[in-house]
Amino acid sequence: MHVLICGAGRVGQGIARRLAREKHEITIIDESADLVDQVSIDLDVRGIVGHAAHPDVLKRARAEDCEMIIAVTHFDEINMVICQIAHTLFSVPFKIARVRDRSYLEPAWKNIFSREGLPIDMVISPEAEVGDAILQRCRTPGAIMSANFAAGQIKLIGFEVTAGNPLIDTAVDQMRGLFPELSARIVGIGRGESLRAARAKDVLKAGDRVYAAVLDAHAPRLTSIFSTQQNRLDHVVIVGGGNVGLYVARMLEKESHIRVRMIERDSERANKAVSMVKRSIVIQGDGLNPDILSEGGVERADFVIVITDDDKTNLLISNLSKRAGARRALALINTPELATLAPDMRVDTVLDPRALTVSQILLRMRRGRILGLQSLEDGAAEVAEGVALESSSLIGKPLGHDDMPEGVAAAAIVRDNQVMMADETVTVRPEDHLILFYEADMVRSVEKFFRVNPDYF
Template identity: 25%
Template sequence: MKVIVSGCGKIGAAIVESLLKEKHDITVIDVDKEVVERVTNRYDVLGYLGNGASYDVLLGAGADKCDLFISVTASDEFNMLSCFVAKKAGAKNTVARIRNSEYNNDSLEFIKNELGLNVIINPELLTAQTIFNVLELPSATSIEVFSSSETEMIELSLKEGSKALGIPLYELRKKHDFNFLVCLVSRDGEVYIPNGHFTLQAGDRIGVFVSKSNTRKLLKAFGLEHKPIKSVMIIGASKTAYYLSKLLTDAKTSVKLIEIDKDKCEEFSSVNDKISVINGDGMSQDLLLEEGILEVDAFVTLTGKDEQNVLMSVYSQGKNVQKTLTKINREEILDISKSIGLETVINPKNLVADVLVRYARALENSKESKIETLYSLLSGNAEAGEFKVLSDFKHTNIPLKNLKINENILIAGIIRNREIIIPCGEDVILEGDKVIVITAGLSLMDLGDIIK
């Protein structure tokens, strides 16, 4: 697919990297010569220097023939104009980053329709929603809900003392009266798809496939049950904090926000009077103690400085706050944060890149409609895809144990008549089913590819 990415900052580069892995032909546009040079040196893409909203530049970069035009410059208005011109020039699909809260309200739908935008991405809103989802189920590091079924893929970090440790998976499953499937294990930086004889250890990050109604049971069984989050402390009055506090207060959770800039504090308290806004430095431990870090259920760092976020989160984890979430933008810090053991790290640019990869795959597969949804798991090391079984799949009605399935592939679920089957060796795939396939280290484009 021909893709044009206009604006190549942090988010733009993350999008380029992810889409390049999907084998798309990418052209990048930016006004900054250095940015274009850096991106073309780093990635196998065509660089185009110029104003991404100018008709001439867009034509020069081939927007008239592109399948997907993505504008992610820092300016919302520029992105809107850029996408509008690109669409009029002939771009098939357009994606704009619009993040200003003044646009992100009921009028957004109007803008979207009138400008012919296909997707609007708001990294801050996306980040806020992701954080909100994690806070809903605090013992999971992340949750993906499969849309067509009542099932979830939850990621958990196993700590010392969990009831799931030390026994093989098949015995673990026998011990409980409900169905679940441990699909992925990330240990020492390697991702495994475990078989029944696999034994979990403390420190493993695992992906478990379970039906939504059994999620709480599962957490209890794994000894990971937590009380629900009722109070949250947020550091940094960023746009993400704005969206997050709105989501939280709507869900009747109490929010305390600490921000160093007085003007921002005032602005914040004027838009949302349900939260208590504190003017002060979140790096000051005295202030955190005074404002009750020991009593809150969750601590979320959302300042613009990655280093500060990491330090504050380390402090919070040291104080045994039930849940600590850290927002990190830069790749370098992301690696460091894992090695010092931050439990839940949110990386906005990867969230955006995931959304776009999913969208691009959906576009590409729209004719065959093979992949319904796709999720990236365990920091992008594995994927879960939901496939529709069409008549071209030749291995229907064969028990799974007789199928020669490729390595690093697992059939996690079969959805038949809206019922989820977490399969065992005797189950079969039928035409019309939806199959949820987990893969580690490779991308699956067609269900037929799972068979050797």
Template identity: 30%
Template structure:
């Protein structure tokens, strides 16, 4: 695909790097010549200097035959105007805009063809807070990703010695956890002074303590899945009730609002070093949220505020180094779990496997939303995993046995790339364009596929892919062809 990216900031850089690696033709527009040179040196792409709201600049970037525009400049208004220009003057088929304002959400008429002509709005901050909220709901997990609107989930969890499945083989899964239907699709094993190693998931594969295990299941079985790989204290599962946020900026405030508005009651403290921002936070949030002027790297402050009693410490400032240091300090002082917001990918890679439980990149949390538009075939959901190395796809099987390589065939008959696995089949989901008042059919099913499971037309199939270069093979496998017999 020919894709134009407006904005060479951190989001634009992450998006460009991912799309270039998939052999797309990428052009980046920005007003910072030095930044463009850096990207051209790092990636195989073309940079165009100028403003994305000027027709001449868009034309120079190849807008006349571009397939997609991704507008992720710093200002909402720049991205919106660029999408309108791309639609009116150049007819670019797909237009995606990064927009922070809550006025441009969902089915807002301002986004339609008569408005700013935006096909999809993305907001990294919203994706980020939604992601963290899942970790509050399921504190045992490293990440929780949803498919089919939450009907099924992919969960990553660190295996703990003494848990029911740990030190047992995958073949023993049903015997050890009979009350939960699940599929283990990947294991990443920590090695001393080496990168984590991907372990093929076969019947004889044993789960070892410290393994990062990726499991797919129906949502109602999610807690049983986590319990199978996690060992609880004598008093049972501990909920997340005490949360401390370091950083009261845009992300910190959005996270605080989401926690306050949620069904779960939490005790929330926010640390913010800017006194004026502290006043604004205190005015914006309910009175039971404690806003403190201070720094997450202040050891005395953390001790005074009972860091050892905190269930989840969130370092959400705009400074990667501060977030890393605050998280490491909070963990050393007794915080149960810590999460650091890290924009630089190299930093996030360095922090993996350290005392920081979760190193989170804003760009990585929303990449899947973009990739679903880039993928070929009927891809509904894409989740970028392991810092972009692996992916989980929800793809719809179309056609029949004559026109499809998968429909009407048993799982055993279908050859996936090495290491890739069928995870789930979701059957009976309504079509996206079905009328809201349409007569409901049978309730959707979540099926754990076995060797003799037959894929039917319109099944939503979740596939785990350990290496991004294998994605095209999977897409080709699901492509409907009039000449395939």
């Protein structure tokens, strides 16, 4: 697929890196010649220097031949104009725009992005996605990631197996016997640099990264098995008062027992934050200053959320907070190489905003009736929710760990709005919503499960 990416910033680079790895033909446009050169060399993609909203620049980028355009410049309005021009002049079939300002996303203005309004097929809002992901981490202490499927009925949660966990040296297929009242299923295991689909006799070891699907109501129980950290949040410190920090603070304020303190270095941004929060206390100062962190109360904090616009700063502040006594710390990290330093820096959770955005885009690129998708560990694996068609090769097949193809594990089925965790007694029926974990090299095979098989006719 020929994909045109407008904007070579962090988000654009992250999307380009992932799509280039999947062998798509990528062209990236940016006004910065240095950025274009860097991305072109690093990722071996075609680069165009110019303003992506100018028709002649899109023409040079062969917009008339591309199947998808992704506008992720720093300006919402430019992204919208890019999509409009791509539609009007070049008939690009699928158009995606990054929109950061939440006022555009209010339900009252939902008709803005339509064929009759701005012809944008998909709006991505990394800030909103990151904010929601942070709130999910707040609700799942000890988790390294969390995502929703089946309209929120199923959660996929990732944990690190720590020493003393009751499941160490236990085979995956014994989990149900140990916890018969728990509706959960281990589907993926990460060990070292590898991540693979779980098989029945796989044994968990300390240091493993475990990905498990769980019924939403049972998520706290699963969390208690993998984490000794408390569920209750009383005191949260947010370092970084941008759009994401404000969104998280305002959502946490709805919980009456949670006290929120926000630290923001920029005085203008801090003053804006004061006017937009209700109960949160805003402190103007540098989060790298231990005295400022102490004023924010990090030594008593249940969760410190560090979301400035600098990865290194986020790691350092998270480390300082943990040393001061904070129970948990989350750092926003855009650079995969820096994310590997998190364990040594005592950072509990790392959040990569590009991974959230890429998951949304990949959902639109996958073939077949796939309704939801989450990319894991920089593309090493994915979890998808799809509809099993009558012609699918899975129809009538059981869903035990060893019944699935190598590299694929079934998590759950939703049938008539009822959730069933996968096991060897559950078989697939037409129109089932099936949630699968699969390794990266199984993408095309999984797509076939959710596509019409020509041989069926």
